[in-house]
Amino acid sequence: MTDWKIFLGDGTQHDRLTELPEPPPWRFSRAPRPLQRPEKLDIDCEKSRAEPFLPSDPMMIAVNAALYLRRPLLITGEPGTGKSTLIAKVAHELKLGPVLRWPISSRSTVRSGIYEYDAVGRLQAGKDAVPPVESYLKLGPLGTALNTTTWPRPLLIDEIDKSDLDFANDLLNVIEEGEYEIPELRRLGKQVVQVMDFLGQTVTLKDGRIVCGQFPFVVMTSNDEREFPPPFLRRCVRLSITPPNQGELTRIIESHLRQYPDALKSMEIETLIGAFDAHRIESQEVATDQLLNAVFLTVAMHDPAERSFSEEELRALRDNLLRPLNGPTA
Helix, strand or coil, X not given: CCCCCCCCCCCCCCCHHXXXXXXXXXXXXXXXXXXXXXXXXXXXXXXXXXCCCCCCHHHHHHHHXXXXXXXXXXXXXXXXXXXXXXXXXXXXXXXXXXXXXXXXXXXXXXXXXXXXECHHHHHHHCCCCCCCXXXXXXXXXXXXXXXXXXXXXXXXXXXXXXXXXXXXXXXXXXXXXXXXXXXXXXXXXXXXXXEECCCCCEEEEECCEEECXXXXXXXXXXXXXXXXXXXXXXXXXXXXXCCCCHHHHHHHHHHHCCCCCCXXXXXXXXXXXXXXXXXXXXXXXXXXXXXXHHHHHHHHCCCCCCCXXXXXXXXXXXXXXXXXXXXXXX
């Protein structure tokens, strides 16, 4: 390998991840070598999401920095700019397996991302004897991502800016240490227990602890609705995504609608891009997926031999699908 980049962004699967150098001395010194991908890992499950996505040069730099440094990648940008799709591209190309998706709300806690324990269900199930604790405990997306020793898992923490004020610092502690103690299992006194992970697979935990051997590839997305504390930010690789320009919008449309070659020749696409851009110039918020919806329905599906649209219907569809997300017409 001569190019320093592990993630190349062209969508072709490869094994360059096995050539990733050792972590920095202050990060995950317990990581075993060499990296070894599990045999039963589904490496094609993110293909449909990954193929149309075109990562930018800043995305490439940020992803590879996060891989080398074993740091989470914090992506900030407007809705519809590809923040949550980038991880699918990385997971597919590097053969990381299914993306563990964790949507965040104001009620989310780090503990719920690590594991869930159904104490009530356990007590209700026990008549003569209470069932084992581990039968009612399941790892969450964060717990599943951390519980790996030979191969990093992809974890998406989506819309982290919707969390409460303590969430970022609590998450920081777990990410920094790479381990977590589960009190319900620790109290059992058993050295080894088997529990279910987020994907429904049986995994083994020792001494009631999750201990991360290979730091997961973590992407955290934010719509920039709040600020995060400096200690949290300095432990992340940060990326701000700017809205795509007209040339980039054209390439995005071509990538997503390549199965409609005749539609891609239509001048109507330029008209829609112009209308989309006009909204942005007027400080009206519109997302890229709105433009894709408009192009698909009013251009790709507009085939007089198969289905007909009146001009009035086409105008109404364009206005509806490109309706701004803010302002008086939202």
